[in-house]
Amino acid sequence: MSLNIRRRSAAALLAGAAAIGLLATGCSSGGSGGNGDPATLIAYTGQAGDYQINFNPFSPSRIGALGTIYEPLFFHNKAEVSDPVPLLGTESAWNEDGTVLSVTLREGVKWSDGEAFTAEDVAFTFDMIKANPAINTGGFDGEVAAVDDTHVTLTFAEPAFVRGPDLLSTPIVPEHLWKDVNPAEDVMEEPVGTGAYVLDDFKPQAFTYKANPDYWGGEPKVKQIRFLALSGNQAGADAIAAGTIDWQTGPIPDIQNTHENFPNYDAYTQAQNQMVLASCSSADMGCEGPQTDPAVRQALYYAMDRTQINSLAFMDTASDMSPTFALTPSQDSFVSAAVTEKTVPTEPDAAKAAELLEGAGWTKGDDGIYAKDGERLSLTIEIVTGWTDYITAVDTIASQAAAAGIEVKAAQSSWNEWTDKKGKGNFQLAIDALWQGPTADPYYLYNYFFDSGSGAKVGEAAGNNYSRYNNPAVDEAIDALVQLPLDDAAARQPYFDTIQAEIVRDMPYIPILTGGTTSVWNTAKFTGWPSDDDLYAFPAVWSALDAAEIFKHLEPQG
Template sequence: MSPNNGLRRRAAAALAGTAVLGLALTGCSGGSADSSADASTLIAYTGQAGDYQINFNPFSPTKIGGLGTIFEPLFFHNKAQVSDPLPLLGTEQAWNEDGTELSVTLREDVQWSDEEAFTADDVVFTFDLIKANPSINNAGWDGEITAVDDTHVVFAFDAPAFVKGPDLLSIPIVPEHLWKDVNPVEDVMEEPVGTGAYTLDEFKPQAFTLKANPDYWGGEPEVTLIRFLSLSGNQAGADAIAAGTIDWQTGPIPDILNTNENFPNYDAYTQAQNQMVLASCSSADLGCEGPQTDPAVRQALYYAMDRTQINSLAFMDTASDESPTFALTPSQDEFISADIAEKTVPMEPDPEKAGQILEEAGWTKGDDGFYAKDGETLSVTVEIVTGWTDYITAVDTIASQAATAGIEVKAAQSSWNEWTEKKGSGSFELIIDSLYQGPTADPYYLYNYFFDSSSGAEVGGSAGLNYSRYDNPVVDDAVNALANLPLDDAAARQPYFDTIQAEIVRDMPYIPILTGGTTSVWNTAKFSGWPSDDDLYAFPAVWSALDAAEIFKHLEPQG
């Protein structure tokens, strides 16, 4: 294969960078399942509305798959529970005493799926590629990497960088011999070559299939085929569970708490990690337009919500509380600043407080019941993906609640591809989404991903994870300071957490809703080995790509 085989080029604005931890293996609209397929074939549905558009570039926000399954990182970090990193392409890691060097031993006798040898040069190439392209450098890689020999690399930093280790070691490694002429921001990968347990078998707009790699260094997995279907949305996914035509989806179905009673071949498992938000295009200085650029509007929306009602109507009471600091409750409560008056979001609405905040900011309530300023009614639009029925219901509910507080909220639905484009380019006012956790149970990672200005961009440019375009030097300085401190030095770190939390609770570029109860429904009659309370070896979500890749390798067909 020549270096440019299997890829095509798009406008950079359409392919802004995203976190290497990756959130989305998603796809939908049309297509049908066939659970009568071979007993070792797993049929998955991940929730995207719209046909698949082929792209296996692991650094692109429009990738449809391949992260973890095809392109592996050095280690797998289990964000579902505290545990040691799982060796993948790396086998050992060690920091020097002052945190300025990280030495990694690589696995021997690994080959790419085109039968070329994997070496330390591929690792060095990948990290140089990341560093040269800021829009995909969400891990903040700013050091130097050296290949000592074919199986050893050393990461060097100018300052202590203990906290960067988990993120850096989760970056997918790509083959230098095929990627040396690839633009990782703009290029679409159609024929991916990786070291993972799976390779691409077939692509169609309605479905794509991965097949087990017989030469995988860890042994060929027992799930021989993984077929990712496109459907029309959450209702179609629920219907497919009822019909027994898919094996795994992460999303709502009716009466989800009684899944096994209703569908004996299936069971459901819930874990709360993803913090749901109304994300704003927050910075007028960076080109954001609309009333949501006023922090008072964001604060007013925060207090206008009846979260008990939202949880009941949209999430079947599977969501849980959330901290406005975005320290995950209850596992990260110890990091919440003592100076924060409200440790968790109010569950009941306070329209009077919302109105007071708006009036103090110069908004005036009109005869129509809505606030206005300078002749413009306070009206904001929330972008949602078509088919995401839980989020659609959530926004409809919020709109009704916000109207009581004098704020007009409208919903705009679009395909996942269009929604992603709007998010990356800043072409939105509000967008419903969720902020996810880092590789270990520590709020530093979420702050670094979503609040650091280095991964933002002017509207029209390609933002990384800071798609809210939040730009606060005080937060940037505190995040950078935390990067230099060991994770276990609580006394030194807490003042920086206090600083960050005071700023983001006041500014609220991401308006907290609730922590989503991420629920997977899976076929326990067809496959065993799913995560459980007794063995929570990965975060159980089909769209959490690195976690899903580990789950696929753990499963055993029962047919």
């Protein structure tokens, strides 16, 4: 297969968001789902608008391929504490002082174009990442060596224990096709990987994977996966009602009674992604607007009535959140004793918001809105068209903020435009969610979203730190945590204390609630979905590495 790529500017591609993820009525009782082929799964990721082709696994604007086509060395299940699942790697081990990570690779693996997968591909991938800061969001600074065809070592100047899960979750690409690729700028149209699926067809309205018959783990039982482009959450809910899709991660009406309303479907919710109003926070990095004032961000934090937001926007599926961004309750042990508010306030505190604003020199005008130095306290929140839950949340926050003297407006745009605005820093606030790392430890979220190394000046492409937060004390603490074993709680806690004190005060990402991530899936057509009894992956169609594992677990019923 030829490698078909197109050049695109880094600013257009590297918008620095998740998964991804990032990352939504009808009157029927739900059909059999998808189309007439019982081995074809129809999915909707939640992206509103047509797809723009890009299967570059290192690009935030990718629409697919991560996990399904491009595999990492191991799969780490962030849904629960468990051992890593061997993929392209079979064993891994650190030396005693944490400076050398040795990995044994799986034998007999081939790329989907028939070429052999070897340790040279792994070494090439890590060298490529190191040479391209725009995609090096994990801060890889080691030396990689292919010992032989099935063994690789990654060597660091200082202990790097904590980097292990991220390194082992890196997608591996083929050297023979990527040696002339610019991974930060190129749009990948014909991906070649080692995964269980290959690209079959692409159109702006839908793209399709087909099972890889030569997959090292055996050809998957789900023979095709088709991803549809819909207009937003309402269209996704309508498709569930009509029985035309098999899996979506997003809201539908009366979601708690999904199976009663649509007997072929069930819903499953897990709280992991922490919803925020992300700010372009740093005036020094070129951000403009009232949101660059930490007092404004803090005031907006206290203006929110989260009980009302949860009820109106999220059907009470959201849960508590810590302003430290340690996931509650599973990471409560990491929360600093010095943090007085362990979780976000559920009710608004207008007096506290006024105290913060007036202490920072803001004065309430005759129209009830604060102003300072001739600048009115008016903020715009960017949101993706069709994300009905987030749209409702922003409308609710706007009403609550007005009561505290802050004007809030909403600006809707396509997912591609929204992503581009965040990446370039052309926004004041954006409603989004911060995701967890490969293991249940807050270090990874801090490293992804608060380390200045993945930020950038406005106009330049940012990595995950699209808030452009720049705090040397936080950077130093994150760097120190890299060198400590994950199980040395006593040594690590002082650095968590430092990070949490800084980010709770500065609040570049204004906490809302922990999102109840709910998937609705067709249990009549497929078995093997995650459950409380077997939570083998985080159940979200837009969480690419997790979704890839789920696709391999499913079995058609018909």
